[in-house]
Amino acid sequence: MKQVRKQYLVSLGLSVLIAMLLGAALMLLTGHNPIEAYGIMFSGALGSMTDLGDTLYKSTQLAITGLATAVASQSGIFNVGGEGQMYLGALASAWLGALLKGTSPWLAIPACLCIAGLAGALWALIPALLKVKLKINEVITTILMNTIALKFCSYMSNGPLKTTERGINQGTQSISKAFRFASIDLFSGSNLTTAVVLIVFIILLVWYMMNRTTTGFEMKLTGQNESFARFSGLSAARLAVLGMLISGAMCGLLGMFETFGVQRRFRMDFSSEFYFDGMLVAMIMQYKPLGIVLMSFFFGILMTGGQRMQYIGVSSELVEIIQSFIIFLMAAESGLLGKVSRALTGGAAKKQEVKT
């Protein structure tokens, strides 16, 4: 077991290194100094409290969506529909938030949290039921349902729920100040809001559920070997549905955090496919919770700091190409670099096999 993990880490490290070297080569070709550019990337992500705040904002976003993917995957069902679930959570909470305007935040915020989670979960329930009852591939249904959810949100936010505020021509009514997640003084100027506390709480809760509870244990077994779970008397179908519900609820909640935090209203462009970035992180880390959290932080640096490279004239397209290189190589590590790292750690691995 440990041997496998070590080999994986070696190959992951190699991927990052090679990707950064490729990026450096690309920068040299276009006449930029890679050392300076990477320096700016890291200082842009970690150099000041504001930068750190932005990096944390991005990282926690990736971590919660990554874990949402992991919860479903560990129960044997693949949620590609997080984006749609997130949008519906955002829209539902924005609607309820506007409706409850003027009431106590102690009533409104919990109610909005509930409806956001519920919206995401219910939207996830449909593909989950289709999968366990009719064996319809959840990858296809969740992708299609993303489109439906986004178009629905677009219609609602440009039609029935469109803001009536003067001078603002997109999104829903703004969330009243009393309900908003405020920015944090320590990280002033960044996108980080007090919602981060809730995100961290949810991450811990999900980690606890997955690793320390009977239900999490049973979900994991179902994901590992569905016929073994059924054989052992577990309700495999129910556990898979549960995994999907939790995943959907997490996405819905993130939608609300964005709406009640950074955006202050529901806006159609609030997400630039957050969920898919998180999904990628989860897949790269093989759905291991701790790995997802750590890798989210690294991706957070990459995404936040990467943009700063533009300051020294690296074009934004090039920045994105370099980012994609790194992500691509990490995602492809098992195929491209698996062999190399097996060779590097191979001797020890073989000995281990014989022993056990």
Place this chain on the structure above:
Amino acid sequence: MSQAETVISFRHITMAFPGVVANDDVSLDIRKGEVFALVGENGAGKSTLMKVLYGMNEPTEGEVWVRGQQVRHFSPANAIGMGIGMVHQHFMLVPSFTVAQNVVLGDEPRKGLFCDFAKARQTVEDLVKEYGLKVEPDDRIEDISVGLQQRVEILKALRRGADILILDEPTAVLTPQETDELFAVIRRIVAEKQMTIIIITHKLGEVMAISDRVGVMRAGKLVGVCETADVSERILASMMVGKEVLLDAIERADSGEDGVAIEVEGLRVRDSRGLEAVRGVSLTVRRGEILGIAGVEGNGQSELLEAITGLRPIESGRVSILGKRADGLSPKAIRALGLSHVPEDRIATGVSVKADVTDNLIVGKERRREFSALGIHMKRGPIREYAKKVFERFDIRAAGLDTAVGSMSGGNMQKVVVAREFSFDTPVLIISQPTRGVDIGAMDFIHQQIVEKRNAGCAILLVSADLDELYRLSDRMVTIYEGEITGEFKPEDIPKTEISYYMTGGRKEARA
């Protein structure tokens, strides 16, 4: 025929897999133009040996010579190049393609960039004419019978120039009528084309009907090669079974428990292909009794047990566990009636190979009060302690409790399954293939555990492909053939040679 040249020569072939020696120093010559039958019980190593010839296995030791040349490179491509074809038990055809498309698949005639379908058709028609294997080139595979599909497989091999053909259990999926047709084809291609046929089978009647010579394998060794004309089914059966493995007798005691615990009546079950696999089976097992089901694999045993335990739907008939109706219930509800189950395929259904030993031992008990607070929070301390106790009691050999089960040997993996299921302490046990691929030490241990359960008053239904095991453990035995019970015996009343006769459909009518 006795002076015929040798076309294939296996020399001291040993094929070892981790924990198992599947072929042990096998030497065998196959002559040109003969039909050679290879028989033996399951796991005797027949298929393994043939996979060596077809290049799917590279032998650990020994040499293979084909037409006087040593095989240096083991791969199916190379074997095909040497004129060897193999028709597997499970056909490898594309259902939505036509017969012609399947025959040329992998080596299609081309017209520029495109596949030349007209030529493919022509090729098949030529082959049909040449070998007399009638098929319609334009039929889709999914629309034709299993017997015809098999012909397509044979044609595929012939088209690639095979003149040595390996057939792995070719009649397992055929009706008697189709079997006769297949044999007619075999006779013709041997007589007219001087082809060499090697046929792997369980069915001794077929060996007598089609083969020139027969080789018997047992536990990885080739125990004899005979001219078919010189032997009888009875002799072959006794060669297949061989001498008993010498294990000490296990002490039996009367538990004092009585009463019927498992009752099955007129059970009918379909297999995954939708064919009727269990055809009206009735049986009962009493407390303190082990009922053994003897049969060649694939005669409905698996489906029978899956139906009893709720893993497979029942067509008709009823099942009672401890006096309560169990048919139609979920596996969970059936377990709750007081049943546990050691499944036939430990990797597919018996364990989670990715989880560690502790997790695999605790499954099904995780919600008990001693292992979780309020059925939610898992108490890691007590769970670990419990796992450690079971680990030691069942003598599981692994680096530790956190070893992934997938990295353990077959015997230890099986002990994990047995340990978990036996410690549910239920009055009914359904056990399938308890010691398949398990070394003799672990086997003896598992046998002891099974008899101990019996002595404590459990009702045990045992299915095994290993006759020695059934004889050692059973109080009573039934034979199953093609989904029907063909006889009931006390182990002490019937010699192994005779029972294997019932298992192969031999004298079905005599005592059904």
